[in-house]
Amino acid sequence: MPKKRQNVKAKSASKDEAVRSEASTEPISKTKTIPRLAQENIEEKNNVASLIRIGFMIALLLGLAGVLFFPKLISLAESTMGMKPVSSGNEHVREASEHDREAAQGETVKQIQTNVKDVTLNEGDLMENEKTELKKQTSLGDKQNQDRSNLDRNKIKMHAEKNTDFKEEDYLKKSKSKDAEIKATGDQSHFDTANMIPPRKGRNGSGKPIILNSETSHVVIDPSQIKIIDSPPDTNTDDSNKRSGKNITGKSSVNKSKADISKSNLNKDNTTSPTTIEEEIQKFKPTFHKTFTPKKIFDGGRRIPPIELLHQKPSNSSVKVFLFDDFLSAQECDGLIRAHDNHVKAANKTPILCFDSVDTLRSHLKDAKKNIKISPNVFTAGTRCVNESFSLQLGNWLKSNWSYSTAFYPGESKFSKILAERIQKAMGLDPVSGGKFQITSYPVGKAYKEHTDCVVGGVDQRDRVVTVLIYLNDVEEGGETRFTELGIWVKPKKGRALVWNNMSPEGLCEPHSKHVASVVKKGSKYILIRWYYYKTFYSLGHRPAPPNLPQRESDQAMVMCDVYNSGSCRWYDEWTYEHLLDYEKNKLKLI
Ligand SMILES: O=C(O)CCC(=O)C(=O)O
Ligand SMILES: [Fe+2]
Numbered sequence: 001m002p003k004k005r006q007n008v009k010a011k012s013a014s015k016d017e018a019v020r021s022e023a024s025t026e027p028i029s030k031t032k033t034i035p036r037l038a039q040e041n042i043e044e045k046n047n048v049a050s051l052i053r054i055g056f057m058i059a060l061l062l063g064l065a066g067v068l069f070f071p072k073l074i075s076l077a078e079s080t081m082g083m084k085p086v087s088s089g090n091e092h093v094r095e096a097s098e099h100d101r102e103a104a105q106g107e108t109v110k111q112i113q114t115n116v117k118d119v120t121l122n123e124g125d126l127m128e129n130e131k132t133e134l135k136k137q138t139s140l141g142d143k144q145n146q147d148r149s150n151l152d153r154n155k156i157k158m159h160a161e162k163n164t165d166f167k168e169e170d171y172l173k174k175s176k177s178k179d180a181e182i183k184a185t186g187d188q189s190h191f192d193t194a195n196m197i198p199p200r201k202g203r204n205g206s207g208k209p210i211i212l213n214s215e216t217s218h219v220v221i222d223p224s225q226i227k228i229i230d231s232p233p234d235t236n237t238d239d240s241n242k243r244s245g246k247n248i249t250g251k252s253s254v255n256k257s258k259a260d261i262s263k264s265n266l267n268k269d270n271t272t273s274p275t276t277i278e279e280e281i282q283k284f285k286p287t288f289h290k291t292f293t294p295k296k297i298f299d300g301g302r303r304i305p306p307i308e309l310l311h312q313k314p315s316n317s318s319v320k321v322f323l324f325d326d327f328l329s330a331q332e333c334d335g336l337i338r339a340h341d342n343h344v345k346a347a348n349k350t351p352i353l354c355f356d357s358v359d360t361l362r363s364h365l366k367d368a369k370k371n372i373k374i375s376p377n378v379f380t381a382g383t384r385c386v387n388e389s390f391s392l393q394l395g396n397w398l399k400s401n402w403s404y405s406t407a408f409y410p411g412e413s414k415f416s417k418i419l420a421e422r423i424q425k426a427m428g429l430d431p432v433s434g435g436k437f438q439i440t441s442y443p444v445g446k447a448y449k450e451h452t453d454c455v456v457g458g459v460d461q462r463d464r465v466v467t468v469l470i471y472l473n474d475v476e477e478g479g480e481t482r483f484t485e486l487g488i489w490v491k492p493k494k495g496r497a498l499v500w501n502n503m504s505p506e507g508l509c510e511p512h513s514k515h516v517a518s519v520v521k522k523g524s525k526y527i528l529i530r531w532y533y534y535k536t537f538y539s540l541g542h543r544p545a546p547p548n549l550p551q552r553e554s555d556q557a558m559v560m561c562d563v564y565n566s567g568s569c570r571w572y573d574e575w576t577y578e579h580l581l582d583y584e585k586n587k588l589k590l591i
Contacts, residue, residue, distance in 0.1 A: 304325070304327055306426065307324070307325075310488075315486065318504040321488055322499045326495045328470055328497070332415070333494050343406040351391065351557040352557075352559070353559045354561070355385075355386075382549050383580055385550050398561075401446070402570055403443075403446045403517075404440065405571065409437070410542075412543070419530075423468055432540075434531070435531050438529045439472070442479060442517065449516060449565070450516045451515070451516075451562075462533055463502075463534065466532040468497060468499050470528045471492035471525075475520055476522035477520075477521040478518055478521030481518070483512075484516060485514050489518075492527070544574075544575075547576075557572060
């Protein structure tokens with residue numbers, strides 16, 4: 001054995017020499033003379049020691065290799081011997097976590113943990129991708145559903161479009177590319193949105209005029225010139241017994257003298273006899289419905305075609321509902337929302353609550369399970385409004401019922417003219433027969449019950465023939481406008497205009513025009529409304545000077561709750577007149 005053994009021998013020789021030197025006095029050169037047995041013993045001892053050393057080193061090496069490769073060897077053995085299938089990634093995760101729990105230490109564990117992390121990350125990534133994909137699909141679905149609900153569902157009929165095979169997708173695509181064009185060319189709105197509606201500089205309850213931002217306002221209401229609306233209720237404005245907020249207000253020419261107005265009142269008095277009203281209606285008939293002719297317009301690079309939403313329920317109603325998408329630009333919508341929010345914030349005093357009748361108040365109390373006795377002295381004399389402390393008490397829970405309305409009038413901002421002209425171009429509605437521009441917000445949970453915008457069976461000439469409603473934002477869930485008699489419902493969409501006639505060509509309020517503002521389930525809803533009247537009258541489209549009653553602080557808003565079953569409560573930042581007790585009695589004679 002040579003070689004190894006020889007080496008060992010040679011190596012041990014020197015040691016042996018030392019032993020020998022201790023054991024014998026003879027010189028080293030005499031080693032050869034050592035007796036054979038003794039020599040063999042020494043050799044054997046040397047061999048045993050070498051073997052022990054070698055064995056020790058081999059054991060050491062094997063131990064190290066074992067620590068390093070043991071799990072892999074086991075796993076190899078398992079797989080090659082068919083003990084277990086090769087694990088998938090997920091099993092790996094499970095196995096790893098088992099190791100995780102069981103293994104005490106070492107590189108192996110770390111390695112597996114890294115794998116776990118990797119796999120988890122990959123899964124996470126996958127989930128993210130799936131989520132994004134799902135989101136894409138959902139929003140696409142939403143969009144499709146939304147557009148379908150508004151368009152397909154109601155069988156689209158294009159007007160003023162020769163193209164009879166109108167395709168919704170094409171239309172949407174086209175309008176999107178138009179939007180992109182506007183963005184690219186920077187052709188934005190032609191007015192300053194920040195200045196869209198000037199901030200109110202002041203308002204008080206004593207009949208003082210509202211001072212508007214001089215740069216943008218063309219109308220300053222001076223009560224000395226418009227006495228007729230400065231001393232309510234004889235002098236009043238506004239809308240008939242339809243629900244409040246639909247007030248048209250003094251269309252008094254700013255320069256009209258008191259005498260002029262009285263004279264015009266006299267004339268009006270003459271015209272309010274039933275026969276004259278009928279004559280008026282007859283006269284009116286051919287012109288109005290002829291002029292209400294929706295057509296395609298272009299504005300700010302947007303192509304805005306009208307779409308008629310057909311009735312989904314059989315009816316012989318004359319009500320027509322039209323829809324224009326992108327009627328307002330996103331910028332315009334945002335500007336209006338900002339202006340509205342600012343006006344709401346500015347009136348931060350506790351509002352005064354008014355009710356169309358004592359019964360309405362009772363119903364609200366019952367609804368809220370409030371066992372509160374109402375005595376006549378909770379009302380402010382001459383009004384249908386409850387006193388301040390009662391307002392505060394009721395307001396705390398009634399608040400959950402009301403939506404918020406603020407208004408701007410023609411001439412109070414540059415935008416009022418722009419918008420009135422756009423409406424005229426698209427719908428043929430004469431700007432002078434329009435009232436105020438009312439912005440309403442519905443926080444989550446708010447709605448407005450079923451109602452008509454005109455008075456069914458009413459004879460008042462100052463009624464709302466057409467409603468123009470524009471959605472200023474997308475509503476996450478709910479907030480649809482539903483025409484219950486027609487089976488039409490429309491989902492709010494930023495910039496979308498909805499236009500319909502409330503009255504028949506015969507001048508009668510159509511019960512089929514009933515509609516509901518459905519509950520906002522998620523998000524909030526903002527709309528702008530302008531009502532058009534079939535007869536212009538001097539108070540139309542002008543801000544009324546506030547009435548003297550009830551006594552209130554400046555910037556103290558009013559909440560008006562209308563007929564319980566067909567109305568809701570609405571907060572207004574302006575005071576009109578229908579809360580006054582003798583308003584109903586006098587209004588027909590007033591304008
Ligand atoms: O908010 C809506 O969808 C409808 C509002 C409405 O009908 C109204 O204010 O008269
Ligand atoms: Fe309405």
